[in-house]
Amino acid sequence: MFVARMAALVAAALSVASVADAKTLRWASQGDALTLDPHAQNEGPTSAMNAHVYEALISRDPSLSKVPGLALSWKPIASEVWEFKLRPDVKFSDGTPFTADDVVFSYQRAVAPTSDFRSYISSVKEVKAIDPLTVHIVTNGPNPILPDYTTSILIMSKAWAEKHNVAKPQSYKDKEETFAVRNAMGTGPYMVKQRDPDVRTVLVKNPTYWGAKEFPNYPDELVYTPVKEPATRVAALISGQVDFVLDAPLQDIARIKQTPGLKTEETAQVRSIFLGLDVGSKELKYSDVKGKNPFADKRVRQAMYQAIDIAAIKAKVMRNFAAPAGLITSPGVHGYTKELDQRPKYDVAAAKKLMAEAGYPNGFSVTLDCPNDRYNNDEQICQAVTAMLAQIGIKVDLQARSKTLHFPKLQKSDSSMYLLGWGVPTLDSHYVFTFLYQTNNAAKKVGGWNFTGYSNPRLDELADGMLKEVDQAKRDKMVAEAWQIAVLDIPYLPLHHQLIVWSMSDKVTIPIFANDSPNFKYATIK
Amino acid sequence: MLAFIVSRLLQSLAVMLAVSFLCFVLFNFVGDPVNNMVGQEASPAERAEMRRDLGLEDSVVVQFARFLGNAATGNFGKSYRLARPVSDLIVERMPATLELVLVAAVLALAMGIPLGVLTALRRRSIDSTAIMTFSLAGVAMPTFVIGILLIYIFSVECKSWAPAIGLPADWCFPSFGRGTTVQVGGWSSGLLTAAGLKAIVLPAFTLSLFQMTLVLRLVRSQMLEVLRTDYIKFARARGLTDRAVHFRHALKNTLLPVITVIGIQVGGLIAFSIITETVFQWPGMGQLFIQSVQFADIPVMAAYLVMVSLLFVTINFFVDLLYAAIDPRLRLDRAQLGTAGG
Numbered sequence: 055m056f057v058a059r060m061a062a063l064v065a066a067a068l069s070v071a072s073v074a075d076a077k078t079l080r081w082a083s084q085g086d087a088l089t090l091d092p093h094a095q096n097e098g099p100t101s102a103m104n105a106h107v108y109e110a111l112i113s114r115d116p117s118l119s120k121v122p123g124l125a126l127s128w129k130p131i132a133s134e135v136w137e138f139k140l141r142p143d144v145k146f147s148d149g150t151p152f153t154a155d156d157v158v159f160s161y162q163r164a165v166a167p168t169s170d171f172r173s174y175i176s177s178v179k180e181v182k183a184i185d186p187l188t189v190h191i192v193t194n195g196p197n198p199i200l201p202d203y204t205t206s207i208l209i210m211s212k213a214w215a216e217k218h219n220v221a222k223p224q225s226y227k228d229k230e231e232t233f234a235v236r237n238a239m240g241t242g243p244y245m246v247k248q249r250d251p252d253v254r255t256v257l258v259k260n261p262t263y264w265g266a267k268e269f270p271n272y273p274d275e276l277v278y279t280p281v282k283e284p285a286t287r288v289a290a291l292i293s294g295q296v297d298f299v300l301d302a303p304l305q306d307i308a309r310i311k312q313t314p315g316l317k318t319e320e321t322a323q324v325r326s327i328f329l330g331l332d333v334g335s336k337e338l339k340y341s342d343v344k345g346k347n348p349f350a351d352k353r354v355r356q357a358m359y360q361a362i363d364i365a366a367i368k369a370k371v372m373r374n375f376a377a378p379a380g381l382i383t384s385p386g387v388h389g390y391t392k393e394l395d396q397r398p399k400y401d402v403a404a405a406k407k408l409m410a411e412a413g414y415p416n417g418f419s420v421t422l423d424c425p426n427d428r429y430n431n432d433e434q435i436c437q438a439v440t441a442m443l444a445q446i447g448i449k450v451d452l453q454a455r456s457k458t459l460h461f462p463k464l465q466k467s468d469s470s471m472y473l474l475g476w477g478v479p480t481l482d483s484h485y486v487f488t489f490l491y492q493t494n495n496a497a498k499k500v501g502g503w504n505f506t507g508y509s510n511p512r513l514d515e516l517a518d519g520m521l522k523e524v525d526q527a528k529r530d531k532m533v534a535e536a537w538q539i540a541v542l543d544i545p546y547l548p549l550h551h552q553l554i555v556w557s558m559s560d561k562v563t564i565p566i567f568a569n570d571s572p573n574f575k576y577a578t579i580k
Numbered sequence: 581m582l583a584f585i586v587s588r589l590l591q592s593l594a595v596m597l598a599v600s601f602l603c604f605v606l607f608n609f610v611g612d613p614v615n616n617m618v619g620q621e622a623s624p625a626e627r628a629e630m631r632r633d634l635g636l637e638d639s640v641v642v643q644f645a646r647f648l649g650n651a652a653t654g655n656f657g658k659s660y661r662l663a664r665p666v667s668d669l670i671v672e673r674m675p676a677t678l679e680l681v682l683v684a685a686v687l688a689l690a691m692g693i694p695l696g697v698l699t700a701l702r703r704r705s706i707d708s709t710a711i712m713t714f715s716l717a718g719v720a721m722p723t724f725v726i727g728i729l730l731i732y733i734f735s736v737e738c739k740s741w742a743p744a745i746g747l748p749a750d751w752c753f754p755s756f757g758r759g760t761t762v763q764v765g766g767w768s769s770g771l772l773t774a775a776g777l778k779a780i781v782l783p784a785f786t787l788s789l790f791q792m793t794l795v796l797r798l799v800r801s802q803m804l805e806v807l808r809t810d811y812i813k814f815a816r817a818r819g820l821t822d823r824a825v826h827f828r829h830a831l832k833n834t835l836l837p838v839i840t841v842i843g844i845q846v847g848g849l850i851a852f853s854i855i856t857e858t859v860f861q862w863p864g865m866g867q868l869f870i871q872s873v874q875f876a877d878i879p880v881m882a883a884y885l886v887m888v889s890l891l892f893v894t895i896n897f898f899v900d901l902l903y904a905a906i907d908p909r910l911r912l913d914r915a916q917l918g919t920a921g922g
Contacts, residue, residue, distance in 0.1 A: 089663050096619025173621035224663050231664040251662050252871065253863040254757075281756055281861045282871065285728050289755040293735040427874065458611025458876040465615070465624060489620075499623050 079273040079562065079579045081572075082287055083300035086252050086280040091234040092208035093163055094223040096170040101206070102571040106257055106276070108208035108240035111138055111157065111189075112201055116565035116576055118324075118386055118481055120201060124152065124209055124241060125189075133196045133524065134179075138204075140187040145262040146211045147245040154183035159212035159221075161191075168225040174203045176499070177521075198524045202480040214239045243272060243575040254279055271578045291316065291557055297579065298558040300572060304373045304430060310557045319566040320375070323554040325477040326382045327429055329422075329439065329547040331355060332470045334507015340421035340451070340470040348418055349470070352544070356398070357408035359547045361446045362439060363400045368550060371434045376550035381537065382476055382486055384551045386568050389483030389533035394541055397548070405446045417447020423472040424452060425460040430552055436473055439549075464505050472505070475552070479569070483533045487517040491540055508545035581904070588900055592893045599889040600651075603882055604644040612636070613660045613876040634660070647882055657879035661872065666883045669868060675767045676758060677857070677864030681849045683771075683780055684788035689842065692792045696799025697831060700807070711796070718793035723852060727786040727859035731755045734782060754779050756861035783860040787853055791845050798841060802834035843899055847892045 087103035088095045095101075113123035125138040144152040161181040164171045177200070180192040193200060215221050218233035236249045243265060244257035257276040279296065281287040284303040290296045292313055302310060302318075310316050331349040332338060338347050348354045364378040380397045383390050409415060424436035433454045440450040450471075455463070464472055478485050493509040494501035500517070516536040523529040540546075554570045564577035614630050622630075631637055635646065650657060656666035695715075699708040718726075738752035758770045759779030770776030806812060807830055815825045854866030861867070865884060872880035 088661060091663075094663070095617075096621065097616075170619050170622070172626075173619070173623065228658070231658070231668070235663050250863075251664070252868070279757060279861070282867070283859050283861065286731065286756050286859060286861055289728075289731045289736050293739060293752065293755050295735075295754055295756070456611060456874070458613065458616065458874070461615040462612035465627065496624055502623055503620065 076274040077579050078275040078277060079298060079574060079577065080277040080279070080296045081298035081300065082279050082281045082290060082296045084280065084282060084284070084287070086255070086278075089224060089235050090238040090246065090249060091220070091224050091232065092210060092238075092240075093160075093166070093169040093171050094234075096174075096206070098571065103255065103278070104208060104238065105242070105571070106244040106574060107238045107242045107246060107260075108210065109242045110206065110208050111140075111204045114205055114567075114569070116567055116573075118568055120205065123205075124157070125204075128201055130196075130524065131190075134193050136191045136193070136197075136200050137184075138189045138191065140189065141264060142187055144241050144264045146214065146239060146241055147260040147262055148211070148214065148239055149262060150211060150213060152209070152211070152241050153186040154189045155186075156209055156212045157181065157189045158183050159215065160209045161207065163210065163215070163221065163223060164207050166222045168223045170223070171207060173499075174206050177203075196522050196524045198522075198526070198529060199480060199482050199484065202482055206479060209241065211239055243269065244276060247275075252280055265575065269575045272575045273577060273579050276574055288557075291559075294559070297562050298556065298564070298572075300556060300570070302555065302557040304375045304555070307373070307375070307555050307557070315560055316557060317560045318555050318557045319564070320553055320555040321566045321568050322377055322385055323477075323552040323570055324384045324386055324479075324481065324568050325429075325475050325552045325570075326379050326384055327376075327432075327435065327473065327475045327549045327552060328379070328382050329358075329549065330464075330469075330472045330474055330506050331358075331545060331547065332506055333545050334509065335470075338420060338470040339468070342419045343414075348412070348414055348420075351412045353408045353412040354414065355544045355547065357405040357412070357446055358443060358448065359544060360398050360401050360408070361405040361448075362442050362547065362549070364397060364550065365400065366442075367435060367438050371431050371438050372550065372553075375430070375553040375555060377553065379548040379550045380541065382490060382540075382546055382548050383478060383483055384568070387478045387481050387483060387486075389530070389537060391534070391537070394537050402445050409446050414447070417449060419449040419451065420471050421451045421453055421469075423460060423463060423469045424454045425457045425473065426454040428457040428460070429473075429475045432473060432475075435549065464503075467505050467507075469505060474503075476503075477569070483537065484517065484520045487513065487520070487536055487540075490546070491536070492517050506545045508543070510539060510543060513539045584904060585901070588897055592897050595893055596886070596889060600647070600882070600886050601644055603885045604640050604647065607643075607876075607878050607881065608640060610873060610876045610878075610881070613878065616875050617660055651883075651886065656883040659872070659877055659880050661875045661877040661880070666879045669880060670865060670883060670887065671766070672768075673863060673865045673868050675769065676862060677850060677853055677866060679769065679771055680780065680784055680787060680853055680856070680862060680864060681846065683784040684791065684849055684853075685842065685846060687784055687788040688791035688795055688845075691788075692795025693799050693831075693835075693838070696796040697803060697826070699796070700800045700803035701826060703804075715793040715796050718789045719797075721789075723786060723790065723855045724859050726789055727783070727856060730782045730786060731859070753782050755782075758863060783856050783862050786859070787849060787856040790852065791842075791849060794845065795838060795842065798838055799834055802837060803830060806830045806833050840899065840902075843895060847888075847895050850891060851888060 085099050087100040088097060089100060090104060092104045092108045109123050111123055111125040112120045115121045124141055124144060126141050127139045129137055131137045140154060146152060158181045161178065163169065165175060177193045177197045178191055179194050182190045184190055191200060220232050220234040224232045224235055238246050243260055243263050245260045247258045248254060248256040255278040259274050281290060287299050288302050288306045291299045307318060311318055333349050335347050337345060338349065368374060368376045368378060378397055379395060381390065381395045409417065422436055422440065424433055426433040436452050436454060440452045443450050463469055476486065476490060488500050489503040491504060492500040492514050494504045513536055516532045520529055520532050523532060556566055561580040562577060564572060567573060614627050618627060618630060635643060658664065659666055659669055662669065695711055699711050702708050734753045735755040739749060742751050743749055757779060759775035760773040761768045761770045761776055762772050770780055812825060812830060815829050853864060854870060856862065857864045857866040858870050868880060869884045
């Protein structure tokens with residue numbers, strides 16, 4: 055009895071001590087994670103939150119290079135088999151050991167019909183546990199970039215999932231909420247203490263985390279509050295109610311920089327903004343040109359490209375938080391080169407000449423579809439482009455809409471000209487070619503976001519080849535050739551790469567991630 | 581009386597049906613939730629399949645009938661955004677909104693009535709003119725501007741001016757959220773903790789400002805009218821004190837219309853709270869609704885709109901009953917004609 059009471063007292067004293075020392079980092083951004091289920095939603099904020107609790111076989115460090123996560127090493131052992139050696143002595147936060155069975159289970163879960171990550175591992179034929187610390191992933195045909203895809207597949211505990219009846223990702227068809235929507239249990243640096251969707255999410259240090267030695271100083275507690283209104287978010291940072299804001303509005307960055315005690319970090323984001331042109335139709339749906347398609351003429355596309363004063367957009371619309379682009383892919387993505395990422399000179403006279411040569415000396419009219427709540431200052435970019443194209447006689451009818459209307463319109467191929475942004479989660483150029491440049495083919499599942507009607511057999515061939523070629527040098531050559539074709543054909547007019555700016559108290563240090571997904575195990579707070 | 585109640589009930593039901601049908605017609609214009617629900621890698625076939633599964637391909641009438649059938653059994657479906665039952669979400673968010681509305685209504689009355697009386701009694705004084713000018717701002721300024729302004733003054737800039745006038749730096753108000761809440765049964769209350777009370781001040785003031793100025797102006801004009809009546813002249817002639825004349829005789833008679841208006845305005849406060857909640861990141865139903873609109877989360881939007889219209893219909897129903905109780909002539913006329921307003 056006495057012993058028990060003493061033990062309780064000591065425990066209480068210890069817990070008080072640890073509370074006093076606990077370092078809490080409070081952060082905010084616009085939108086909350088949609089769910090804690092690691093396979094139900096392939097969406098930025100959701101994945102960013104879940105990656106603190108769950109881990110993948112391979113992680114990304116702040117430079118976005120692949121580093122060992124739950125797997126210590128990986129290599130191809132046959133043309134269609136990748137071998138992953140798992141990290142020993144890893145425990146889930148409930149104390150149960152992590153083994154190859156959990157990997158097999160999680161991959162099965164990630165290809166279930168209700169999973170939103172199916173397309174990432176659609177090339178996976180089978181995942182086999184060879185022994186408790188070895189996993190073989192067998193693919194349909196060789197897949198040189200499988201390791202890149204595994205960084206998105208988070209690993210769950212098989213026992214935990216089965217116990218709570220969440221062996222399959224949540225489905226919208228069910229009437230009830232599944233256990234995994236607001237509860238999570240993984241091997242990551244944090245575990246969930248409180249989850250109030252849209253209100254407050256509290257993560258605390260996972261005492262069983264394998265990386266405690268490698269990352270000794272990360273914050274003990276993360277308190278996340280979504281703050282929808284941008285001005286309120288900035289006010290919360292300046293008044294000291296949050297320590298870190300992921301997405302302060304660009305016009306407020308100068309103000310934040312001037313405020314004593316606050317600082318910002320910035321880097322180029324892996325997301326490029328561009329205009330898509332309907333080059334494939336016989337006649338533009340939304341234009342006064344009848345019987346032919348002006349965008350099918352490369353001279354017109356070239357003229358439009360040259361008539362866009364990207365320096366003005368950068369300075370006036372983006373407040374310098376953009377890098378002018380000549381490629382729809384950013385630095386950091388495999389296959390990107392500075393040489394190709396160049397724009398033709400801004401030259402209205404040359405553009406007018408091209409228009410005249412193409413037979414449109416007086417221009418034409420066309421409708422531009424633009425989102426107004428998706429990318430940084432998206433609607434303002436479209437307004438600037440509208441004014442610039444008027445200089446060469448193209449009368450643009452700007453239609454700005456919410457993303458809930460913009461994307462469905464594109465997916466029906468119901469647009470002659472549109473603004474779109476594209477990120478590359480795999481950090482490999484193939485992702486760009488297969489979604490944006492390959493001929494739209496539902497049966498082959500390629501070209502799903504190519505709404506331009508653009509089709510180049512050579513580029514199709516190269517993109518298919520990239521998926522299978524295991525010889526790195528040969529593959530790099532294919533990527534380079536494909537980019538050259540893209541730059542030459544210009545079915546899209548690249549605008550810029552977005553920059554991201556993280557704002558924080560100067561008590562916080564955190565390396566910035568170009569995928570805009572903070573990983574707080576790399577952070578410290580004073 | 582029974583016939584009157586039954587006819588009003590039927591009318592209310594018709595209004596509810598019309599409102600919810602209109603909602604469903606409008607949902608055709610908010611766009612497609614599917615794009616928000618699947619990653620960008622999902623194939624067009626997968627998107628189409630999901631749209632079919634959710635029943636979004638059906639006609640408005642079919643979708644509406646299905647919604648009614650489910651709603652009749654108390655099932656509003658599951659949120660597309662949060663994958664949780666809609667009724668749970670609304671019940672969780674309701675306390676935050678109701679507390680905000682309650683505090684705002686109390687503020688509006690506690691400040692609006694005395695100021696209204698003051699401005700009526702001292703019509704030409706400088707302070708009355710100042711108050712009336714200020715009330716003009718309250719009516720004219722949009723809620724989000726007032727909210728942002730208050731945040732700027734009382735939580736951002738406050739850090740520099742509060743110490744300068746001798747207040748502690750932690751005197752400043754929080755710029756967002758509910759502070760600390762405690763669970764009382766199923767109700768999460770922010771009114772029982774110091775941090776929670778502090779957090780409600782700015783949003784409640786923002787929300788109440790419009791109603792406050794409304795009450796102020798209403799009380800003032802009623803008061804001015806009453807002060808001109810014969811019975812006030814008579815009271816003065818009897819030699820009653822100013823105090824008795826103003827507060828016992830005049831104010832009492834002005835309050836009846838004020839209370840009626842406030843009753844109806846409570847519904848308005850709940851509707852207005854959407855903006856206040858967004859500015860202050862107040863985790864109530866209004867914010868839930870705004871987030872749902874941006875995601876095209878149709879089940880939540882439908883449930884919220886139906887709930888708010890139910891609230892308005894209920895309030896109007898009781899106001900009508902009250903009128904009928906007060907004025908027997910209405911009972912007969914309205915029941916026979918069936919043309920009650922509201």
